[in-house]
Amino acid sequence: MIRALQPGDDVLYPEFHSHVSGSDRRLRFFSAAPLSERQIFRLTRYDPREAVVRAAVGIDCGELYGVGRLHRIQGRQGEFAVMVRSDLKGQGLGGLLLRQVIERAPSIGVTEVVGLVLPENTGMRALAEELGFAIAPDPEESGLLRASLDLEPPDHRRAA
Numbered sequence: 611m612i613r614a615l616q617p618g619d620d621v622l623y624p625e626f627h628s629h630v631s632g633s634d635r636r637l638r639f640f641s642a643a644p645l646s647e648r649q650i651f652r653l654t655r656y657d658p659r660e661a662v663v664r665a666a667v668g669i670d671c672g673e674l675y676g677v678g679r680l681h682r683i684q685g686r687q688g689e690f691a692v693m694v695r696s697d698l699k700g701q702g703l704g705g706l707l708l709r710q711v712i713e714r715a716p717s718i719g720v721t722e723v724v725g726l727v728l729p730e731n732t733g734m735r736a737l738a739e740e741l742g743f744a745i746a747p748d749p750e751e752s753g754l755l756r757a758s759l760d761l762e763p764p765d766h767r768r769a770a
């Protein structure tokens with residue numbers, strides 16, 4: 611089941627992260643260190659007017675399998691992040707979560723979706739390319755790639 615992440619979902623994070631490898635944590639958070647309680651608290655508390663956060667949850671067990679998020683960062687630009695349990699990768703969950711947050715981007719006023727990706731993150735790069743993102747070196751953070759997807763049709767941009 612895919613649903614909005616809820617504040618009470620912080621209790622699901624320790625089990626979720628026990629199935630995430632250090633290298634996958636590094637690809638997502640740029641650090642392999644386990645998340646602190648404070649970080650988990652912050653990840654599960656967000657303003658729904660500013661962010662879309664979708665959680666994949668096992669129907670029978672209630673376990674968290676993956677999370678896709680999009681936070682408005684400035685103007686009409688939003689930053690995405692996605693992570694799936696290491697033992698559940700390659701089954702379509704990451705793509706599903708990312709598609710859902712992109713579909714809901716306009717509901718928080720976001721028309722350009724961006725994300726920072728480590729160059730060695732071949733899985734995320736392939737997924738982003740499949741969804742139509744352009745990938746280029748990040749102009750601000752050296753050594754990182756920036757994936758960006760413009761959701762506004764060109765006609766609309768010309769009219770604005």
Ligand SMILES: CC(C)(COP(=O)(O)OP(=O)(O)OC[C@H]1O[C@@H](n2cnc3c(N)ncnc32)[C@H](O)[C@@H]1OP(=O)(O)O)[C@@H](O)C(=O)NCCC(=O)NCCS
Nearest residue numbers: 634637638691693694699700701702703704705733736737
């Ligand atoms: C990146 C990540 C979210 C992808 O999730 P996933 O559930 O494994 O991806 P999916 O199964 O939905 O794959 C979707 C597509 O992505 C591509 N892809 C995903 N992993 C890939 C890999 N390791 N190598 C090549 N392509 C890959 C494929 O094109 C795939 O399409 P297909 O189903 O037609 O083969 C997941 O690997 C992950 O959590 N990685 C660690 C954290 C991370 O890197 N987050 C991104 C930083 S923002």
